[in-house]
Amino acid sequence: MMIKVVSSAALPVTENLMIQKNRIEGAAEPCGKRVCIVTGTHGDELEGQYVCARLAKLLADGRQSLSGVVDIYPALNPLGIDSIIRGFPMFNLDMNRIFPGSASGSLAESTAYDIVKDIEGADICIDIHSSNIFLREIPQVRVNEQSEEALLPYALMLNVDLVWIHAAATVLESTLAYALNACGVKTLVVEMGVGMRITESYCEQLLAGIMNLLREIGMWRGAAGKVRSPEVSKDRSVGFVNSDAAGIFIPRVAHNSVVNAGDVIGSVLDPLTGMTVENAVAPCGGLVFTLREYPVVFGGSLLARIMGALQ
């Protein structure tokens, strides 16, 4: 175990903003490979914290079975995690919109630059997110359609329930995953669970997936359980359920369950009058892979996403 400071910059009063990583070097015969696990870009997403904690211990204890290097970066936005702030504190910016950063830019941009430079040269990077405080997600890998060919084989190793291949958008060119994929680091974005909470079962599921991936690419000789094969969104429709009314949302289906078209996903109630102001129905049958967790809704709030049948 070796703790390294990847980026450091002075804050106004006394302390420094520091991005740290834990480098675990395998004791088995070297293979020259390096895998990076990064999380904590959004300060309110904590599922990755537990994955990092478990992984660091597991690999440190199993160094004899590890070859190559695993770098664990648990907090790309440490001030945000410390203060439950999603964005980069003191900047009105989402940290995942400023990559690849710039050496001569502002503190946020130069921190982003330091992070990319440090990861550059790695074979694979896994960037763990956990939705936000509003929505709960089943463990999934999100892949930009442009990098589907390069990434799908690795996404299938990660023991997730779903691989969502989404359309490219220019705005996403400023994410960490885009910047890393552009410089040759195969980067997989994992979304799972919900903001401000840790879902232990999901973390264990992804951990098993990471160990499986390490074994598949020849870095891990220890045990790794059997992994599930995920649904792949390709050629499937995704149904969105949004509220039109405002009030409190009470779900009527379980997260990660299968529904039929027309089923009531949940109700929106007006606590002042006691009336049900909306019964939100499923636009298609399929798996409820996203379900609203935060009860207060406005007109337009996302309530659920459903992975439909093959088209």
Next chain:
Amino acid sequence: MIKNVVYSIKSPYRRSMDIASYTFGSGEKTCCVVGALRGTEIQQMAVCAQLVDTLRRLEGKGRMAKDGSVTVIPCANYYSMNIGKRFWTMDNTDINRMFPGYNLGETTQRIADGLFNAVKGYTYGVHVTSFYLEGEFLPHAKIMRVGDAAEGAYDSLADFGLPYGLIRTPHPYDTTTLHYNWLVWGCKAFSLFTTYTERTGTRSTQAAVNAVLRFLAARGIIEHSLHKGSHTHIMQEEDMTHIHTASAGVVKNRVSVGHEVNEGDLLCEIIHPLEGYSVERITAPAAGTVFFSYNKQLVMERADVFKLVPF
């Protein structure tokens, strides 16, 4: 003057947020002016409000062209304004990072969609807006280098009669702004930046109102005798000299926006926050006009504290 509600969104406990537009003249949709999309953009709203007042009087005196109209939307986010928040009340998203919007999406995507439908189809667009960096600017107009609409409109920057007109090469994160999407849809769109955001400042509000009136007069849509304003220096945004701090602490500015400085002139000093001595003296690397000045007291390392327009 015709007042309309261009879009409404529901909240659990507040009356619906109704976005109001004011239209003057009739016939061809000549120009649309949009103000505050963020809850802190008080000056931006004030500029539009004063514009509404002036246009109403001009229309009353018959000084609007017969075949053209101007629409002004002073504020599209008073929910956030009334609770002192910059971004959206519930999920902290930025409406100006949601364009062109999505009518079946999340709340701020729907607001962006509703607003964009209302502001589409005008020949010219002006967004009175604020920058993500906190500080004071010399008032200026800006256009992004996007497609054919922008190509033919660079010279029109001078019609605002402000000292500077900037041409910006867009970053990926710019692609979801109102300005960018207006250009993509073929509208000759500009952003107008005032000196302040959260305070109004009578002179700087009037300067921005006059700039829009000059622009409208140049299009022949209003008849208004107004002094010509300044000669506009049109430049590429990247030609501006950026000045960063090398250390952190409490900043004492020695110059402010509009000052002309010579090479070597003291711009600011950074004082040790606990021990009071000067840790850094930042001087002008070349002669120029102070275009931007950071206006908070505490400063981090690598912060943008000044931008100069070189002579």
